[in-house]
Amino acid sequence: MMSEQPAAVKLIGWFGSPYAHRAEVALRLKGVSYELIMEDLSNKSDLLLKHNPVHQKVPVLLHGDRPGICESLVIVEYVDEAFDGPSILPSDPLARAAARFWASFMDTEFRESMWMALWADGEAQAAGAMETKAKLTLIEGQLTEGKRFFGGDTIGYLDIALSGIAHWIGVFEEIAGVRLLTEEEHPTLCRWAKEYTGDETVRECLPDKDRVVAALAPRKELYVSIAKALTGHK
Amino acid sequence: MMSEQPAAVKLIGWFGSPYAHRAEVALRLKGVSYELIMEDLSNKSDLLLKHNPVHQKVPVLLHGDRPGICESLVIVEYVDEAFDGPSILPSDPLARAAARFWASFMDTEFRESMWMALWADGEAQAAGAMETKAKLTLIEGQLTEGKRFFGGDTIGYLDIALSGIAHWIGVFEEIAGVRLLTEEEHPTLCRWAKEYTGDETVRECLPDKDRVVAALAPRKELYVSIAKALTGHK
Known part of the structure; x- marks a missing residue:
């Protein structure tokens, strides 16, 4: 060109x-x-x-x-x-590795437990909820004392990777009728979620929670059927 | 220090x-x-x-x-x-993204299909084998004509990520008694596998196939039981 x-x-x-x-x-x-x-x-x-x-x-x-x-x-x-502009990943290779590790954890182990906690029933649901909360505690432990974000003073790669916890858990909790992330059990993570969703750049592209609930609620039956099938091998 | x-x-x-x-x-x-x-x-x-x-x-x-x-x-x-030394990831951001995409594909979609192809039985095995071969074709398509490796003329990130295909598929095929990667169906990928496993640096840390077969064969029953449980929701 x-x-x-x-x-x-x-x-x-x-x-x-x-x-x-x-x-x-x-x-x-x-x-x-x-x-x-x-x-x-x-x-x-x-x-x-x-x-x-x-x-x-x-x-x-x-x-x-x-x-x-x-x-x-x-x-x-x-x-x-x-692109130019502020760095999203940390510059230190070890910090980059840690951010990538927890981002991958979010999309694999955490997601699997959360799915069962939200959409399974009985023992599988209870086990999923316990696992999910334990994993939220692990994730919360990655927030450095005194820092607003996982990325430090500004939003970084891990904050972005965990945006599902900042905003979408609330959506799914509402559709499923289950509580997973609470001020009582994860105060630091809730504080971070508010910082993240309150950030000006994030707010410009964060979908309205009620609209997402309305859009995803019709899929509940599908989610439940997947959880039921998964329960067999847990 | x-x-x-x-x-x-x-x-x-x-x-x-x-x-x-x-x-x-x-x-x-x-x-x-x-x-x-x-x-x-x-x-x-x-x-x-x-x-x-x-x-x-x-x-x-x-x-x-x-x-x-x-x-x-x-x-x-x-x-x-x-560390200093030759770059493992490509330098072009788009090529880096493609390498990361296919590495992730290897560890998720490909691995799931291959598991069923190796350890399931009946229809689930047949479907898994068909999927695995189709995914091998997709992966093979990422090899640029005239290049020895996914990374170009030297081994790079995607070659390393796909080393399971170069060496370990043969191990699992032998334990399972199933053939997935053949010269007839994937000649270019087989050519690459030989290049990879024949590379001097790789050979220095590639375990002997027979020893790996002997070490992993006792786990066959475990693998089969996982595939059986997974079959329920496929």
């Missing part, structure tokens, strides 16, 4: 997705101008299928004419590396 | 682990001197439990007196960032 304009940035997202939120916050923290393309998840676009043929999921980041970038945490690292 | 010596590097591993192999290859590619501590997985050491209390798994990298670094791919990125 001969143009001197920077390559256009487009984000394929969905308003209620915690994963699309991660990508959007990263772009905003970097001060990148982007076009947000809202995907209809019940009728996926050719654009989404073309750029994320493997998972067919949002978010997908398009930067110029090059292939789309998929998976929310991969997008956050890409945004940090490809 | 007042010492002028570089901080000691220790890797807690296990001889047959594809995940420990990733960490070890990364250290060797960087030319880092390290002490390999072989863990007894049936009687885990206090050192392992101290440094990886969350997962209690190998590999764990210890660099000086600082906390241990856990999770193989996190360790590979740490080694790339913390």
Whole structure:
């Protein structure tokens, strides 16, 4: 391309997705101008299928004419590396490793326990709730005393990775009728959640909780059926 | 510390682990001197439990007196960032994103299909084998024509992440009595696997296949029982 304009940035997202939120916050923290393309998840676009043929999921980041970038945490690292602006990942390799470790923990172990705590019933639900709370305690332990964010004084990679805890747990608690994150049991994490959701950059792209509840509530039966199937092998 | 010596590097591993192999290859590619501590997985050491209390798994990298670094791919990125030597990740952000995407694919979607293909029976096994082969084709498609490795002319991050395909698939195929990766169906991937396992640096830390088969064969029943439980919700 001969143009001197920077390559256009487009984000394929969905308003209620915690994963699309991660990508959007990263772009905003970097001060990148982007076009947000809202995907209809019940009728996926050719654009989404073309750029994320493997998972067919949002978010997908398009930067110029090059292939789309998929998976929310991969997008956050890409945004940090490809654009100027404040660093999202810490600069110290050990701190980077710790942030990546806990982000991965969030998307695997934590997510699995939370699913059972929200959507299973009986013993499997009780066990899931206990595990989820223990894992919230582990995550809370990563907040350094006196720091507002996991990233220190400003929002960083791990804050973004944990945004599901800051905002979406409340959504799912309401749909499921279960409480997992409380001031009594996790005061420091609740304090952080308020800092995160109250941050000006975050607020610009944080979906309204009631609207997300309304959009996701019809999926409750699906969530419950998955939890039931998973209960068999726990 | 007042010492002028570089901080000691220790890797807690296990001889047959594809995940420990990733960490070890990364250290060797960087030319880092390290002490390999072989863990007894049936009687885990206090050192392992101290440094990886969350997962209690190998590999764990210890660099000086600082906390241990856990999770193989996190360790590979740490080694790339913390030590001099040839770069393991590509320098272009888009290529880095693609490498991270496929590494994550390997450890989630691919691993799940392969598990069923190896250890399930009946329809679940057949479906798993079909999925595994389709995913091998997707992975094979990431090899650029004329390049020896996913990383280009030298071994890089994605080659390391996929080392399980280069070496361990053969181990599990032998224990399970199933063939998944063949010259007929995936000639380019088989060519790459030979390049990878034949590389001098890799060979220095690649465990003997027969020894790994002997060590892992007693776990077959466990693997089969997990696949049986998983079959319920597929």
